[in-house]
Amino acid sequence: MQKVQTKSQKPRGKVSAYAFFVQTCREEHKKKHPDENVIFTEFSKKCSERWRTMSEKERKRFHELADQDKKRYETEMETYIPSENEKGRRGKKRKQIKDPKAPKRPLTAFFLFISDERSNVKQANPEFTVGEISKELGRRWAAADSSIKSKYEEKADKDKARYEKEMAEYKKRGKFSSLTAAPTKEEDNEDDEEEEDNNLE
Structure with missing residues (x-):
């Protein structure tokens, strides 16, 4: 009998070709500089610049990895049955409403x-x-x-x-x-980007 995935076994989100590329860059950088602390903003900028200058032939293997991961995700989702709570949330996070009187967060x-x-x-x-x-x-x-x-x-x-x-x-x-509020369209997009970042970790 096939085992059905539970809420705790929810499939990991799909990883894009660019996300696979950044992950590869991280691994390469870690091998070359194992003791170096990476400044993510600078590293991300360099990855973005390098990706833009790559040819389609160079990008091909990352697109292939993304296609494979998409198939993996779709296969896992076929057997995934969300819990009642998950169904009620329709897969979207609910944002906490911030108190306008709360202290302003410190700046770096x-x-x-x-x-x-x-x-x-x-x-x-x-x-x-x-x-x-x-x-x-x-x-x-x-x-x-x-x-x-x-x-x-x-x-x-x-x-x-x-x-x-x-x-x-x-x-x-x-x-x-x-209090909680339903996410806006812009917040949904932020959630998608956050999920992609988490998949790289």
Whole structure:
């Protein structure tokens, strides 16, 4: 008798050709630099640039892996029977409604830097798209002097201390009631991207 998959055995989501490519890049990088801490933003950017310059012949094996994984997923889904709770949720996550009075989350040194620098990039490069501005900001941060980075790291530490203090006071007052809302179309897309990232781990 064929074993039917349960909720805990829900098939892993399909992996795209690009996701297989990034996974391969990670493995190659880890072999060459086993002790190096990877900065995901920079690594992801390099992967994206490399993928764009690859020929269809070079991409072929990753598309084949994606096709194989799609077949694996479809085969596993044929025998998967979701629980009653899963049926009610229709496979979508429900988002918690955030309390507008909750403390604002602390910003990292990098985000504090781009907050200050974004207007300078826009002014110097009015023809830049949003994506190009982001790339330039990332390049400027990577090339920034250690003294500049230290300044923003100190600001980030102060902002973190501010957040922890405000959060402690917020918890004493009592949190916003925990409500959930159906995900919007944009949130659904975010969930799909998050699932693809999880499949790489």
